[in-house]
Amino acid sequence: MSEIKYIDEDATFTIERPENYTGLYFPLAGEKGLKSSITPNLGGDSKIDQTSFLLEPVSIENLHNNRSTRNFWVISRSLASGKKDIWSATGASAEAENNRFTENQDDSSVTAGFMWHELLRKSKKYGLSAEIRSFIPVHENVEVMQVNIKNDSGEAKEITGIAAIPVYGRSADNIRDHRNVTGMLHRIRATENGVIVKPTMSFDERGHKRNNISYFVYGCTGSCDKPIEFFPTVENFIGEGMTFTHPAAVYFNENGVDAGVEEDGREAFGGIKYKPVILNSGYSATFIVLLGIASEASEIDETFRKLDSEAKIDKEFYDLKKYWNEKVNVNLHSGNKDFDLFMHWVCFEPYLRKIFGCSFLPHHDYGRGGRGWRDLWQDCLSLAIMNPGEIHDQIRANFAGVRADGTNATIIGEKPGEFKADRNGIARVWMDHGFWPFVTVMLYINETGDYNCLLENAPYFKDSQAGRGLFTDEKWTVGDGTGLKTKDGEIYEGSLLEHILLENLTAFYDVGEHGNLLLHGADWNDALDMAAEKGESVAFTYAYAWNIAELAKLCKKLVEYGIKEVPVFEELRILTAEDKNNYASVSAKRATLKKYCETVKSSVFGKMAVTGLSDLSKILTSMAESMTDHLRKNEWITDCEGYSWFNGYYDNNGRRVEGDNDLGVRMMLTGEVFAIMSGIADAERAKKITESADWYLFDKEAGGYRLNTDFHEVKMDMGRQFGFAYGEKENGSVFSHMDVMYANALYKQGFVKEGYKVIDTLTSHAIDFRRSRIYPGIPEYFRNDGRGVYHYLTGAASWLMLTMVTEVYGVKGIYGDLCLEPKLLSSQFDSEDKAYIDLIFAGKRLHIIYVNHGKKDYGDYSISAVGCDGINMEALTGKSIIIPRQKILSLSGDKRHDITAILD
Numbered sequence: 026m027s028e029i030k031y032i033d034e035d036a037t038f039t040i041e042r043p044e045n046y047t048g049l050y051f052p053l054a055g056e057k058g059l060k061s062s063i064t065p066n067l068g069g070d071s072k073i074d075q076t077s078f079l080l081e082p083v084s085i086e087n088l089h090n091n092r093s094t095r096n097f098w099v100i101s102r103s104l105a106s107g108k109k110d111i112w113s114a115t116g117a118s119a120e121a122e123n124n125r126f127t128e129n130q131d132d133s134s135v136t137a138g139f140m141w142h143e144l145l146r147k148s149k150k151y152g153l154s155a156e157i158r159s160f161i162p163v164h165e166n167v168e169v170m171q172v173n174i175k176n177d178s179g180e181a182k183e184i185t186g187i188a189a190i191p192v193y194g195r196s197a198d199n200i201r202d203h204r205n206v207t208g209m210l211h212r213i214r215a216t217e218n219g220v221i222v223k224p225t226m227s228f229d230e231r232g233h234k235r236n237n238i239s240y241f242v243y244g245c246t247g248s249c250d251k252p253i254e255f256f257p258t259v260e261n262f263i264g265e266g267m268t269f270t271h272p273a274a275v276y277f278n279e280n281g282v283d284a285g286v287e288e289d290g291r292e293a294f295g296g297i298k299y300k301p302v303i304l305n306s307g308y309s310a311t312f313i314v315l316l317g318i319a320s321e322a323s324e325i326d327e328t329f330r331k332l333d334s335e336a337k338i339d340k341e342f343y344d345l346k347k348y349w350n351e352k353v354n355v356n357l358h359s360g361n362k363d364f365d366l367f368m369h370w371v372c373f374e375p376y377l378r379k380i381f382g383c384s385f386l387p388h389h390d391y392g393r394g395g396r397g398w399r400d401l402w403q404d405c406l407s408l409a410i411m412n413p414g415e416i417h418d419q420i421r422a423n424f425a426g427v428r429a430d431g432t433n434a435t436i437i438g439e440k441p442g443e444f445k446a447d448r449n450g451i452a453r454v455w456m457d458h459g460f461w462p463f464v465t466v467m468l469y470i471n472e473t474g475d476y477n478c479l480l481e482n483a484p485y486f487k488d489s490q491a492g493r494g495l496f497t498d499e500k501w502t503v504g505d506g507t508g509l510k511t512k513d514g515e516i517y518e519g520s521l522l523e524h525i526l527l528e529n530l531t532a533f534y535d536v537g538e539h540g541n542l543l544l545h546g547a548d549w550n551d552a553l554d555m556a557a558e559k560g561e562s563v564a565f566t567y568a569y570a571w572n573i574a575e576l577a578k579l580c581k582k583l584v585e586y587g588i589k590e591v592p593v594f595e596e597l598r599i600l601t602a603e604d605k606n607n608y609a610s611v612s613a614k615r616a617t618l619k620k621y622c623e624t625v626k627s628s629v630f631g632k633m634a635v636t637g638l639s640d641l642s643k644i645l646t647s648m649a650e651s652m653t654d655h656l657r658k659n660e661w662i663t664d665c666e667g668y669s670w671f672n673g674y675y676d677n678n679g680r681r682v683e684g685d686n687d688l689g690v691r692m693m694l695t696g697e698v699f700a701i702m703s704g705i706a707d708a709e710r711a712k713k714i715t716e717s718a719d720w721y722l723f724d725k726e727a728g729g730y731r732l733n734t735d736f737h738e739v740k741m742d743m744g745r746q747f748g749f750a751y752g753e754k755e756n757g758s759v760f761s762h763m764d765v766m767y768a769n770a771l772y773k774q775g776f777v778k779e780g781y782k783v784i785d786t787l788t789s790h791a792i793d794f795r796r797s798r799i800y801p802g803i804p805e806y807f808r809n810d811g812r813g814v815y816h817y818l819t820g821a822a823s824w825l826m827l828t829m830v831t832e833v834y835g836v837k838g839i840y841g842d843l844c845l846e847p848k849l850l851s852s853q854f855d856s857e858d859k860a861y862i863d864l865i866f867a868g869k870r871l872h873i874i875y876v877n878h879g880k881k882d883y884g885d886y887s888i889s890a891v892g893c894d895g896i897n898m899e900a901l902t903g904k905s906i907i908i909p910r911q912k913i914l915s916l917s918g919d920k921r922h923d924i925t926a927i928l929d
């Protein structure tokens with residue numbers, strides 16, 4: 026059984042014989058748009074977006090099924106005997122398949138770091154070895170394959186290399202629909218450096234468009250020799266009756282074509298035969314393969330010139346490593362080195378999701394690219410820690426997606442702040458969406474102290490959706506544009522605080538018959554999508570109650586900062602003027618919401634009303650209190666075995682979902698997370714919840730806490746979740762995102778041992794390749810058998826990083842000041858009783874060290890002294906301490922500053 030081994034401090038890892046495992050893939054991308062997935066045999070795909078795939082799109086099943094890979098064939102001929110051998114340097118040959126798991130299998134390993142992948146393969150039989158490095162230069166749309174072939178045979182050989190890469194060159198939509206027809210659009214040309222494919226049209230029966238994009242495979246030797254022959258079509262290369270893993274061009278030495286030849290209307294192929302080289306034993310030669318996409322044909326030569334020698338490629342590779350390694354500027358140190366290095370990958374994952382969205386890796390075969398609303402906001406959480414400067418503008422831009430009814434645009438464009446109208450007219454409301462922006466903004470304000478951002482203005486989004494999914498604005502047309510206007514036709518802009526208020530206040534009134542918030546289209550759990558009429562998400566009622574209580578505190582704080590009032594658009598007052606005696610009345614709340622939504626259905630008056638923040642804070646407090654009272658009184662349940670926890674849902678028949686049931690007790694994790702995070706579960710209740718979760722949801726072998734118990738029912742009045750097999754995705758898998766948020770909630774409320782158990786179980790499982798079968802990082806979930814799936818693109822990464830930094834190491838901002846409140850257990854310190862974290866706070870590089878010579882556990886220690894760069898800081902003691910921002914800002918320059926806290 027192979028294992029992952031880290032080989033340096035940048036968390037570069039290596040694994041032996043990775044091709045012996047199913048479904049391994051690794052992400053490669055640059056900043057210009059090209060993104061790829063790559064497997065141990067160099068399968069996978071490469072694309073810019075849904076309509077521009079360079080390599081054929083793959084889903085997870087294709088990884089073992091496809092023969093179309095980035096192959097590199099080596100024909101070696103002994104100079105002494107003339108004997109000819111054929112070898113696939115990527116292990117993608119019929120022979121290699123046949124040898125898998127036998128003593129004849131090549132030795133192989135993959136070594137990888139952020140955005141680069143290196144395959145080593147050694148054939149004992151042929152006395153050859155290969156080192157193939159793959160990466161996408163940061164600012165190019167080209168994937169580089171730097172192939173080094175070494176002669177280990179003990180005799181001199183003539184080596185001929187052939188790069189063999191099928192070029193798909195079209196939209197993912199044509200993977201079956203018009204696959205053959207779209208091949209007819211291909212115009213394929215062999216040039217002196219490779220093969221270019223430029224389809225005549227981008228095929229779309231709603232309106233075909235002239236195509237400008239070119240796809241190419243170019244190559245030269247490391248010493249810049251041009252190729253000698255080309256195979257521009259699949260048929261040229263594989264020959265009659267043969268395949269990619271046993272192609273005629275290689276095995277029967279069929280001739281290719283010369284530069285200048287054009288072949289039209291066929292499946293295209295990037296087949297390049299390199300000039301043969303003579304290698305004495307012990308010597309090696311390099312071959313460069315470039316596969317890319319260019320928006321203009323002229324760009325191809327330009328790109329080629331930047332990368333047509335080994336020296337140029339080595340320079341790009343050096344720059345790439347530096348660029349991506351610097352992105353991760355948080356470094357944890359504990360007593361567990363593997364965990365610390367694993368966390369590098371976790372910290373890197375939010376960057377991957379920014380680039381790949383929630384599509385475009387082999388498991389993520391849904392969607393057409395981009396991220397969803399909640400993902401957009403949650404990915405900002407890690408940025409708030411790693412790069413708060415960058416998120417200010419992003420936050421402001423994101424708010425432009427909020428509608429006047431408190432919901433938001435669901436089609437998110439490529440650029441920040443770009444939101445599109447839903448032309449399909451699907452009135453779908455994800456009821457949790459309004460919750461996340463405030464969480465992110467609050468973290469941003471705490472980390473930076475920039476509370477003034479709340480007063481900055483942003484526009485609102487407008488389309489036909491107007492009544493929280495219940496009614497539309499029939500008058501709105503696409504021609505009206507997507508900006509909310511005033512009655513006078515001006516684009517309306519309001520403060521970010523106003524946007525946040527709107528999202529949370531509208532949610533407050535949007536209740537179902539049990540007084541909890543309506544589930545609508547779904548909540549965080551996208552798969553609870555069949556209870557739009559009567560379903561209620563109690564889970565997110567806890568969450569919004571918390572938000573509203575925190576908003577009340579924020580308003581109070583702003584008053585302390587001298588901001589006593591804010592202007593809001595006049596209609597918003599409908600939501601703040603409600604008599605608080607009506608807060609418990611479902612009908613009164615619904616009537617208020619209806620009145621409000623109808624008033625702002627098409628536009629707003631544009632008249633501003635000045636709102637006193639002190640009064641607003643009181644109103645918000647009583648709203649939060651009424652929700653809390655209701656939830657504590659009505660949703661706390663005890664089952665037949667005496668376990669207690671908070672109910673999280675009502676189904677579409679208005680029935681409570683959790684608790685006793687004829688088909689077995691039902692419990693879901695989501696409600697518990699937000700009940701604890703919000704504090705609605707007080708310490709006593711939270712303790713009981715942990716006992717119930719341990720009993721009903723914990724499964725160590727599967728990797729942690731399951732999202733729900735087995736309902737033993739395809740529950741058509743709740744959602745597609747229950748159509749999934751139990752243990753898959755949203756139906757009872759160990760779903761990392763929710764597990765990590767559970768840990769976060771537990772740490773927040775001081776349940777440190779319990780929180781640690783969640784994180785330790787989950788991450789130990791992920792780290793243990795024998796069980797998780799994934800490269801380092803946190804996947805979306807673990808299946809019943811413990812395998813990690815939907816790797817890399819998950820909100821769990823941001824939350825895990827956030828939890829480790831702000832809760833476990835307890836390094837967090839509070840309105841811009843630096844707070845240290847460690848919640849480390851004694852087992853987390855190293856052999857010198859130290860644990861430290863490197864990060865940037867207030868623009869300064871900090872190295873924060875906790876020293877625990879007494880080997881005490883959380884709860885038994887508090888901070889007894891703090892020093893900065895060796896100088897004692899006065900009067901900073903206690904369970905948590907606050908270092909004023911000014912003090913941090915006054916630290917000199919760029920150098921690293923050591924803050925040492927003694928725990929005693």
Ligand code: G1P
Binds near residue numbers: 549550762818820821
């Ligand atoms: C994914 C989606 C997220 C959704 C969740 C549950 O989670 O990205 O929007 O809330 O499934 O349906 P993730 O992979 O980010 O953990």
